[in-house]
Amino acid sequence: MPTSWKNSDSSLKSDPLRIVLHSDLHSAGFMLDPEYNFAAYSQNTNDEVMSGLCNILEKFYPSDVEKQSLALQQLSQFRAGSGLFARDMVKTSA
Numbered sequence: 001m002p003t004s005w006k007n008s009d010s011s012l013k014s015d016p017l018r019i020v021l022h023s024d025l026h027s028a029g030f031m032l033d034p035e036y037n038f039a040a041y042s043q044n045t046n047d048e049v050m051s052g053l054c055n056i057l058e059k060f061y062p063s064d065v066e067k068q069s070l071a072l073q074q075l076s077q078f079r080a081g082s083g084l085f086a087r088d089m090v091k092t093s094a
Contacts, residue, residue: 022048023052024051024052024053024055024056024059025052025056026052027048027049027050027051027052027053027056028052028053028056028057030043030049031043031044031049031050031052031053031075032053032075044079053075054068054072057071057072
């Protein structure tokens with residue numbers, strides 16, 4: 001994992017497992033994994049997870065707030081199963 005993708009908190013650097021489990025990339029993966037798309041996980045209410053996802057979006061789309069916003073809107077549609085994500089084909093493949 002590139003150094004720039006790791007959190008800068010020095011307390012995490014002493015434990016390699018915590019580095020992976022508390023990285024922005026891990027948070028984004030947790031948000032985007034369909035297996036965890038249930039209310040019981042409520043990733044969208046977890047500040048650490050949402051912050052990690054937003055950090056990744058800012059790295060993917062630097063200086064493009066419209067694309068960052070669009071990605072979050074599409075994530076909301078995905079989690080709600082609306083729009084394109086309401087199609088049976090999409091639900092089956094997820």
